[in-house]
Amino acid sequence: MSSPTPQRRIVWQHPQAPAKPNFGADCNGCGLCCLAEPCPLGLLATRRQHGACALLRWSESQQRYVCGAISDAPSDWLGRLRQRLAVRWIAAGKGCDADWEDERD
Ligand code: SF4
Ligand code: SF4
Numbered sequence: 579m580s581s582p583t584p585q586r587r588i589v590w591q592h593p594q595a596p597a598k599p600n601f602g603a604d605c606n607g608c609g610l611c612c613l614a615e616p617c618p619l620g621l622l623a624t625r626r627q628h629g630a631c632a633l634l635r636w637s638e639s640q641q642r643y644v645c646g647a648i649s650d651a652p653s654d655w656l657g658r659l660r661q662r663l664a665v666r667w668i669a670a671g672k673g674c675d676a677d678w679e680d681e682r683d
Contacts (some may be wrong), residue, residue: 596642620634
């Protein structure tokens with residue numbers, strides 16, 4: 579029985595974005611997971627199933643990608659609730675959960 583052929587996907591990443599860390603290492607905001615496809619939160623919020631998540635933002639000051647569902651939330655109680663839910667839903671602050679390799683060109 580042959581092993582499945584690895585799939586390749588090409589995404590445009592900001593030239594200053596950090597390289598993807600190993601699976602399970604601290605997330606460094608390379609953005610590749612969100613550039614490849616939206617997570618369940620992005621899917622629900624943007625109604626787009628394919629391509630880069632429309633909520634993904636490049637932070638010039640932090641030199642990394644950030645999730646707009648968190649960074650763009652208003653500072654009122656509803657915005658804070660949205661941030662808390664988003665952080666829990668996308669498991670922000672946990673290790674990198676993208677189990678694939680990054681090939682830069
Ligand atoms: S979870 Fe991994 S692939 Fe996604 S932004 Fe963080 S480091 Fe990059
Ligand atoms: S973490 Fe944020 S930016 Fe990334 S796919 Fe999910 S909603 Fe979009």
